[in-house]
Amino acid sequence: MSGTYYRSSRVISKNNARNYLSSNVKIPAPIEYIASEAFQKKTKISSVCFPDTLKNIGARTFQGCTLLKEVLLPTQVENMGSNVFSQCNSLKKVILPQALSSIPRAAFQENRKLGCVIFPHDSQISRIRSEAFSQCTSLESLQLSSALTLIEDRAFYRCKNLRSVDFPEGLKRIGKEAFYFCAIEELHLPQSLEFLDESAFFKCMNLTYVCLPTNIHYIGKWVFHGCNRMKYLEIRHDPDFIGPWIINRACTIRCYKGSKVDEYCKEFDFKVEYL
Template identity: 30%
Template sequence: MKRRKITGEPFVICKGEDGALYSDNGQSLWRVVNEKKFQVPDCVTVICDRAFYKCSPLRRVSLPKSLKVIGNEVFWHCRKLQSVKLPLNLVAIGEYAFNYCWSIETMLLPSSVTEIGRSAFSFCMALTRINITKGVTVIRDFTFYWCVALTDVSVPKSVRKIERFAFSGCKAMKSIYIPNSVRTIGEGVFKFCESLERIEIPKGTLDKFSKLLPDDRDKLVEIDINR
């Protein structure tokens, strides 16, 4: 893809034929404005912070296999965005990356993802299903805050810590399984989860999780299952 230099040193930003802004080597996507659909070029490895910030017409984006990092607030307030297929080599999703993406219903994270930033999916009001990959060790503050339609989410054995209000406001969630690997749970993790009836935990861990979830003791259910 041809690019035209529009700034000088020390930060060289070029404008591509598609109208978007890129780094000089084309590996970083800086900014896209007012596109209904957009295909990120194959050479891009990083989508920089706020690249699609408040891109209100955006409905669909295609991401390349080369992509490894989605920065902070990349798709913030892209309320019409419906389709995002994350590539297999993606490693990190930044803070508030998909915040207020009201139209996304499902999200499939590739196994390569090891970092999900705080509030990455908060206020994704239509999101019903998402997987947390086995490389993730921390579910950060407000990650799924006010995902009111979320019903299907699983916590993998790699997770050691669930931070504050991570699932708060997930009003449609009826049950969730928490593995024994979890050692720390922050405040208000399941606050405003009005439909939550069962927090499934491994057999023999009731005392442990009663201390970690003092406000949800009555929902704890031990299950004998190899997860």
């Protein structure tokens, strides 16, 4: 909320949150801002009705609201703080706002029943910050924002039932351990992708074949290491950097003879098939 001023009559803070507290919270207009930790660990809350006037929700505002089951955020919400809905053990469904530009750090971390996350058709979300959905073990599929350019470190760490992800064209970077120990079965990465950081898909046990986009210039170490069922990794270009042990030794790399990738395979004694 840096640089933004809200009149006190339009703010819910830790000091006045008790005035709105019930099992079914109704935030009235003209509230524009719910301050950090206002409803943190209020375990009686099972639902929240937000007004269309709401623009900002602070850090840890609903963290630990263990009975909260569903979050439908108004389209005008522009900013949310870190851990805003983390550790909400009963949360099953989230509809994200159209105006939101990024999903904050650890926003939904450890929400183990969260099975439905909806990005609106005209979503402005360009960044999913670190650990945003870490250990959301009920997530099975995602259709990400068409505006997305960056998935930060551990964003979907140990989402062990996440089988399907629709990556948008325009995505440029996937961070460290972003999809560590997920259940992704088929990986269709967009041609726009440039940077694949270390251990990004480490221990994705259901992967069998991956073909990397030709715009990737950085492949971090261990990126597909621990993917025990993976048979083929196809690399049709020469990235600027390839880290050590990007695959298990049982996997085969398909590449062009005499390429930098071919030399890499010889260095690490990986099996090769030439394209």
